[in-house]
Amino acid sequence: MAGYLPERSDDRHLLGGKRQRNSVDSRSNFLLILPLSSNVSLPVMFAQKIRRADIASCVLLLVVLSPSRTFGQETEKRLNVLLICVDDLRPQINCYGVSGMATPNLDLLAAEGRRFEHQYVQVPTCGASRCSMLTGRYPHAEGAYDNDAFLALPTSNGADVSMPRLFRDQGYRTISIGKITHRPDGLRDDTHTPELAEAWDEVGMPTGRWRTAWDAFFAYADGSTRVPGKTPATERADVGDRDYPDGLIADAAVEKLEELKGRPEPFFLAVGFIKPHLPFNAPATYWALYDEQQISLASNRCPPLGVDPTISLHRSSELTPRYTGLATAGVVTDAEARRLRHGYYACVSYVDAQIGRVLRALDENGLTDETIVVVWGDHGWHLGEHGIWGKHTLHEAALRSPLIIRTPHITLPGEATNGIVESVDLFPTLTELCRLPRPEGIDGSSFASLLTNPSGTGKSAALGFWANGxxxxxxxxxxxxxxxxxxxxxxxxxxxxxxxxxxxxxxxxxxxxxxxxxxxxxxxxxxxxxxxxxxxxxx
Missing domain, CATH: 3.30.1120.10 (Arylsulfatase, C-terminal domain)
Known part of the structure; x- marks a missing residue:
């Protein structure tokens, strides 16, 4: 399936043509940490970048948590895993039946793999949803229902099993680039240690011109970041892809794949993209794909009949008062709704292009036939449904998210499945596909059978959790x-x-x-x- 060609000549790497290098070097600023007991010498590139006087002010790209381990000889080559997590991505994708969406890379992946029509996350918020997916567990305590879920996990020896930790223990090289846990760089805000303990060989995020990963998460094209209540909810900037952080994340993933192809051990590479999380900022190229006046609005813009909305709904606090752009705080007019939807759509197309770059690098490095690819949205998002702009409900719009999986030599590629699956099921599914031990003490169950038989029934039901229990x-x-x-x-x-x-x-x-x-x-x-x-x- 051919993708559209962007209008800007410096963006030819998006969906076709030869991948271009940009003047922004995603490796320009980073911090390297080695275990105190390590006797590994610093590569020249790293040694030149780190000066004692600059440590406090340098921008984190990558934290190397352990030296390379010796990888034993395998009788059969094991499959790699490329896990792509996308923030706030609902099934607003052409292959999910939303005609008019410009998502050629996700559409192509679905045509080559399996699209899950009924994948449900456990919690409609980033941190808790990702924690459940990565540990295969339902929330078991109040603290596991919100964005601090990772703080409740053990942080040292004896840490709970997690998806990347199990793969790492089985000899995989595990790398996290971008937002995989809750913090955009994967590091706790208080200790600057990984949110997911004993899981990664490398973890971090390129930040480019933005001071910190958190600033980059709310990035504007001029290098600024969100100022609550003072910065706009959307930005249409005449810039290239690398002028927003997701372009840098794609750069880092592409470079990492080039490096990994020469290593003897299999890899588990997790790549986390920021958009379409608010603010809805994307290069003008992607805004131009949609006619704002032709964008339809939600048909169910009122609370459901027969409910008390003060119990089950909220005031869209993700949008207002955190961002400007509404003439009246808390009220979204039709014109404003179209503008917000336009921004969300542009962000989806922008991140689709970055995913396409990563998938193309997988192919160019000869890794496609030995790599499982997963694209997962961490939850849905209300675009005006029930009068809500945001997640944080237990409605279908917030709990249903896209899941696309491509495995080498998949049977019946392009066939979707209607079987119900949950995010907690991804962990045991990947271990089964990679022939690794099944994780113990988890709540999820493998749905690998749906990858061979898409007409299977899946689970009888999926669970959702919210509001601190x-x-x-x-x-x-x-x-x-x-x-x-x-x-x-x-x-x-x-x-x-x-x-x-x-x-x-x-x-x-x-x-x-x-x-x-x-x-x-x-x-x-x-x-x-x-x-x-x-x-x-x-x-």
Missing amino acids: RAHSIRTPRHRLTRWSTAKDRDRPIQIELYDHQLDPEETVNIASDHPEVVRPLLEQLERRVPLLQRQSGG
């Missing part, structure tokens, strides 16, 4: 049931929601009171499977 949701092939309680008394629900996705796929009417025969068994299943509810009931 006050809210939980269960999604079956037909229904979604959501249970809300107070923090003091989780045994007593204060709101039950039930939606019939065969008759009401946009979740506009709560029918719980009309169908107790559906509510009762779903509630029982939810209370049986959710760890916090099990403990509350003594189960």
Whole structure:
């Protein structure tokens, strides 16, 4: 499938043509850390970059956490893993049936692999969702329901098993570039140690002209960052791809693949892109792909009938008052909604192009036939549905996200599956595909069978978690049931929601009171499977 050719000549590397080097060198600033016991000498390139006087002010690109390990001879070459995580990406992709979206690289990957139509994240917020995916576990405590979920994990010897740690223990070279955990560079803000302990050989993020990874996460093209309440929610800048951080992340991934092709051990490379997270900033090339006046608005822009929105919805605080651009705070006019949607679409196309660069590098380095590729969105995002701009709900718009997997020699490539899968299932699926030991003590289960038989049924239901243990949701092939309680008394629900996705796929009417025969068994299943509810009931 051919991709469009961008208008700017310096952007020919996006989807076609020869990959170009840019004057921005993604390796220009970084910090190197080695274990105190290491006797590994610094490469000349690293030694020249680090001066004692500059350590405090240098910009982090990559933290090397351990010297290379000796890789034993294998009787059979093991598959590599390329895990691509995309922030705030809902299934707003052409291959998911959203016509008019310019996403040729994701479309091509889906045509060569498997598209999962019903993949559900565990928690509708970045940190907790990624923590569940990487550990294969549901939230087991209140602290695991929010963006501080990684802080609750062990940080030293005896750390809980995680996806990259298991691969690392099995002899894989594990690298994290960009936002894979919650912090954009993968490092705790307080200790500057990895959020996921004992997992990575290398972890970091290129920051370019921005002072820190967190500044780069909210980047504007002039090198500035978000100032809450004073900077705009969108930016259309006449710049190249590398003038925003995702272009630098793609650069770093491309260079890392060139390096990894010559190593003897298999690799687990995780690449995390920032967009389409707010602010919706992208090069003008990608804004030009859409006619703002032709962009349609959400058809379900009101809270569902039969619910108390003060319990289950919010005031879109991700958007307002954190960003400017609304004439009236808290009110989004149709014109403003089109502008916001336009920015989101442009960001999706921009990140699609960066993913295309990484996938093309995989092919150019002869690694495609020995690498499993995963593209995963960490949760969905309301673009005006139910009057919400953001995530942080237990509705379909926030919990359903894209998942595309391509394996070498996949059967029935291009066939989608409707089987239900959860993010916690990705960990055991990848270990099965790579013939590694199944992780112990996890909640997920492998869906590898759906990669050989897309017509399989998948799971009977997926679970959603939110509000520090006050809210939980269960999604079956037909229904979604959501249970809300107070923090003091989780045994007593204060709101039950039930939606019939065969008759009401946009979740506009709560029918719980009309169908107790559906509510009762779903509630029982939810209370049986959710760890916090099990403990509350003594189960």
